[in-house]
Amino acid sequence: MKADVEHSDRPRPRTKRLPRSVRERQILDAAVDVFAAHGFHQASMDEISEVAGISKPMIYAYLGSKEELFVACIQREAARLLDAIRGAVDTGLRPDQQLWRGLRSFFEYTQQYRSSWAVLHRQANAQGEPFSIELAQWRSRTRDVIAMLLARATESAEQQMQPEQMQPFAAALVGAGESLVDWWLDNPDHTADGMAMRLMNMVWMGFGDLVEGRDWKPE
Amino acid sequence: MKADVEHSDRPRPRTKRLPRSVRERQILDAAVDVFAAHGFHQASMDEISEVAGISKPMIYAYLGSKEELFVACIQREAARLLDAIRGAVDTGLRPDQQLWRGLRSFFEYTQQYRSSWAVLHRQANAQGEPFSIELAQWRSRTRDVIAMLLARATESAEQQMQPEQMQPFAAALVGAGESLVDWWLDNPDHTADGMAMRLMNMVWMGFGDLVEGRDWKPE
Amino acid sequence: MKADVEHSDRPRPRTKRLPRSVRERQILDAAVDVFAAHGFHQASMDEISEVAGISKPMIYAYLGSKEELFVACIQREAARLLDAIRGAVDTGLRPDQQLWRGLRSFFEYTQQYRSSWAVLHRQANAQGEPFSIELAQWRSRTRDVIAMLLARATESAEQQMQPEQMQPFAAALVGAGESLVDWWLDNPDHTADGMAMRLMNMVWMGFGDLVEGRDWKPE
Amino acid sequence: MKADVEHSDRPRPRTKRLPRSVRERQILDAAVDVFAAHGFHQASMDEISEVAGISKPMIYAYLGSKEELFVACIQREAARLLDAIRGAVDTGLRPDQQLWRGLRSFFEYTQQYRSSWAVLHRQANAQGEPFSIELAQWRSRTRDVIAMLLARATESAEQQMQPEQMQPFAAALVGAGESLVDWWLDNPDHTADGMAMRLMNMVWMGFGDLVEGRDWKPE
DNA sequence: TATGAATGAGTATTCATTCAT
DNA sequence: GATGAATGAATACTCATTCAT
Known part of the structure; x- marks a missing residue:
């Protein structure tokens, strides 16, 4: 049996004329x-x-066809997530602090908006789908933001x-983040701060070494 | 239009009696x-x-129903990938070398067996409950292998x-690896060695710092 | 070759919006x-x-699945038949007269609604568990009605x-009736009255009486 | 779920060459x-x-196709039942005694050979089936036997x-018998003798007689 | 003789999408 | 604007039956 999305049983006010924008939001919320x-x-x-x-x-x-509806969902949720990350990054700060803020807000977002994240992450990989282009674009944009943060860190x-x-x-960092969120769902006794710090420690320290010319080589 | 999997149009030798095991392999290959x-x-x-x-x-x-067939695919391919990684790790080597071998064989595998990887990473993820169990098990086993490698590295x-x-x-590392493979598919001008080295540099160096007591903290 | 139910080939007025109740009746009629x-x-x-x-x-x-549709048919037709019998029994009459009316209306019904009877008697019987419940309930209700009539006859x-x-x-009487209808279908040169009288004579009077020349007649 | 017919799990002796007649019996038994x-x-x-x-x-x-197999089952079981009834009727006895013996052996048979009876009775009515002819023939032969017994009763x-x-x-009598067996299955606290007597009393004596205290008893 | 392997053909069921009201 | 009514098209799954071995 499907674990159905909760249906509110209070009689919905049919035939209530609402402005288009409100309707569209209702639809997108449900669709997500x-x-x-x-x-x-x-x-x-149905x-x-x-x-x-x-x-x-x-x-x-x-909203058009089912496919178009899905794309609309992806676009809205991707924008939300990106906005959350961008909004948290204060370009006046030190590079590592910027990255730290970005990662922390990423974990906070995924914790708060489960459905949003599930659509982006779980469905985002399906390939061979007509909308994979949209999904790839979102991934690419996210990578760009992170890559920019990383590049800034090398400026000095x-x-x-x-x-x-x-x-x-950046790709690896995003993947690591996604995967950590999955692990987090099964081990929820951690704060968003704690998760972000784990990732920082893993990535930043290694990254710092690289920047300073220390790298690992096979024998 | 679907980008159909290549159908050989030469009349297949129907009614050739083959033993069950052979047929099962043929079916799984096609299904993957x-x-x-x-x-x-x-x-x-069809x-x-x-x-x-x-x-x-x-x-x-x-092979049973479509769902059971899909699960059988997941299981076979997951086992193959894990075997490839495990087989590449020589426990006599230094910890970083072990990790290096494991990561390299992971990238080699994904490069060589595109369909196998696509099924595991892209498709199995996107589906709902029935398969997530299988996939979660595979993820979990992979994490265990990696976590063991990492723990060994701290022995000294x-x-x-x-x-x-x-x-x-380990979760982060696996996620980073998966994500890097995705990026790699779009940027194929890199060797498996190169990809594995990137990941080593990113993870190992940072990890090394952690082991030695240097960690990052927010202000 | 199937002896297909007559299909009207005149193009049916598709897309004519009719209320649900009307459509449900049309469907049940066709299904029966x-x-x-x-x-x-x-x-x-199809x-x-x-x-x-x-x-x-x-x-x-x-109407739901094929099985549910069949059950719905059984229920509707069973209710119709029972109603016909109950409606014919006038509780003000003498017991034997009541029985006579009931039996007569039973034969009339089966004669008039062939499909209805065929579904109840011929098809529902042949199926396994899922339907036997419905059918058993109908049988049981019919037996109850008859048993009550018989009990009344002993009041004095x-x-x-x-x-x-x-x-x-009552069970025997119902079975005798069903079987007589079958025989009647192969020997249609008899009236519903004649069939009901045969059954009355057999059951009410007893075969022994018949042999000795005592028979039952409606008033 | 189907209430499966009990499958014996002891490894059946495959490839054991058995004479045809034995194999045919095994098949018919299973099929019934x-x-x-x-x-x-x-x-x-399967x-x-x-x-x-x-x-x-x-x-x-x-045994040929599924249909032919079914027909073979019907024919064998019908013959068995008819033989049982015929064997019980001693033509030297009084007519009512003959009927009594026949009915009694009918109830005994149905009690003893449930599957046999279920095939004959439950499936016997299905119409529109290719084998309905066979089924009708069986019904007809049974009626003939009973009709002959009844006719004999009028000789004197x-x-x-x-x-x-x-x-x-005869048709009514057979139907009454079948229906009584059904009732009997739900109310098994009666002997075959008791059931046969009920039917005798109902049919031979007549309900009217019963009400007035005249009932039929075996010698 | 005996059977595992093989399939053509058929059927219930679902769902995105549209139209009459 | 808003919806109940309507459907074409697609697909998972089954089963009687046959054939190569």
């Missing part, structure tokens, strides 16, 4: 929950319409590095 | 390819049977650490 | 006919939807009998 | 059980072959009756 719970293919437009309290034809009128070092060179490191 | 290409829900049993050159009833008779240090304490680091 | 003609397993939802002039999804939306007699004691007799 | 348990359509050849301990190709070689009476005239009475 349902997609997060069941994944794209398992999610049914359930989304039920959870949203809005009939299917309205969903099609406002001997060997300055360009953001492009930081891309694989 | 198709699931990797389209994902679980988009993959149709296509799998066509690619395998075996009729659907045999698939059901040997002042502050020895238990494998359990290494779990979040 | 098709189930009566082919039996539960041989009947296909044919039912074709005969009903309604697409399959509507059938599933309104020396040895009054309770309805429960009449149960096996 | 499976058909009785699930009905014709729900019964699968299950029959499993219960019989004989591979499917042998079943097809010996003023108004002798022909067996054909007795057909509807």
Whole structure:
């Protein structure tokens, strides 16, 4: 049996004319929950319409096809997450502090908005899907933000590095973060601060060595 | 249009009686390819049977339902990957060398067996409950292997650490590895060695600092 | 070749929006006919939807699965038949007259609603567990009605009998009736009155009486 | 879930060459059980072959298609039941005694051979089936036997009756018997003798007689 | 003789999407 | 604007039956 998304049973006020923007938000909220719970293919437009309290034809009128709806979800949630991270980074601070703030707000966000994160993370990898482009774009943007933070950290070092060179490191950092969140879900006795510090310690210290010219080589 | 898995159009030798074990392998091979290409829900049993050159009833008779078939794929591919990693680690070597070998063979494997990796990483993740168990088990086992490697690395240090304490680091490392592979697919002008070295540099150096008592703290 | 239920080939007025209750009746009517003609397993939802002039999804939306649809048929037809019998019994009459009216209306009903009877008697019987419950309930209710009639007939007699004691007799009477209807279908040159009288004579008077020339006649 | 027919788990002696007649009996025994348990359509050849301990190709070689197998089951079981009844009737006895003996052995048989009876009774009504002819023939033969017994009972009476005239009475009697057996299954605290007497009293004496205190007793 | 291996053909069921009201 | 009614198209799964060994 599906673990259904909670349906509120209070009679929804049908035929209440609401402005388009409100309707769209209702729909997106419901869609994010349902997609997060069941994944794209398992999610049914019927359930989304039920959870949203809005009939299917309205969903099609406002947000288009199921695919377009999913893309809209991804875009909104990705923007939210990126905004949260960007908002936490104060460019006046020292580079490591900037990274620290970014990571901490990332963990805080994932803790607070489970569905949002589930849609981005769980569904984001599915390939062969028509919307994989959207998903790849989100990943790429996230990497760019992190890569920029990392590049800034080398500004004062001997060997300055360009953001492009930081891309694989950023990718690894994002992946490490995602994976740590998964582990966190199973081991919730940690604070967002604690998680962010773990990641900082793991990445930053090693990164610092690199910046200073100490690197590891196989025998 | 679906980017269909290549169908050989030469008339497959039907009614050739082959032993069950051979057929099962053929089916799993085909299933991994198709699931990797389209994902679980988009993959149709019809296509799998066509690619395998075996009729659907045999698939059901040997491997059970679509879900069971998918799980069988996950299990086989997960075991293969783990075996590859374990086989590469020579416990006689220095800890960093062990980790290096493990990571390198991980990247080599993902490079060589694209479908296998795609099924494990991209598709299995995206699905809901029924498969998450299988996938979680694999993740957990992989983490255990890595955590053990990391713990070994502290044996000669002042502050020895238990494998359990290494779990979040292992999680981060696995996530970083997965994410790097994704990046690699889009930027294939790198060797498996190069990718593994990047990860070593990122993780090992930082880890080394930790072991020696240097850690990062927020202001 | 299947002896298909007559399909009207004039293009059915698709997309005509009708209220749910009307559609449900149409579906049940068609289903009773098709189930009566082919039996539960041989009947296909495709044919039912074709005969009903309604697409399959509507059938599933309104009446549920094939099994539920069959049960719904059984229930509706059983209720109809019982109503017909109950409606014919005038409790003001003499007991034998009441029985006579009940039996006569039973035969009339089976004659008039062939499909209805076929579903109840021929098809529901042949199936396994899931339906036997429904059918058993109907049988039981029918027996109760008959047993009550029989018990009433003893009210003025020396040895009054309770309805429960009449149960096996009622069972036998119902079975005799069902079987007579079968025979009647192969020998249709008899009226419903004639059939009911045969049964009255057999049951009420007793065969021994018949042999000796004593028979029962309606007033 | 199906209430499966009990499968013996002791390893059946495969490839043991047995004479055809033995194999055929094994198959028919299994088929009767499976058909009785699930009905014709729900019964699968796979299950029959499993219960019989004989591979499917042998079943097809010996008994033909599923339909032919079913017909063979009906014919064998019908013959057995008829033989049991015929064997119990001693033509030297008084007519009522003959009927009594026949009925009693009928109830004894149904009690002893549940599967046999279930196949004949439960499946016997299915119409629209290719084998309904066989089933109708069995019913007809049973009626003939009973009708003959009834006709004999009128030999000494003023108004002798022909067996054909007795057909509807025989039909009713058979139906009453079948129905009583069903009731008996739910109320097993009665002996075969008791059931047969109930039927005699009902049919032979007539309900009217019963009410007035005249009942039938075996000698 | 005996069977594991193999399949064609069929069927219940679901779901995204649209239209009449 | 808002929705109940409606469906085409797709797909997982089953089963009687046959054939190579």
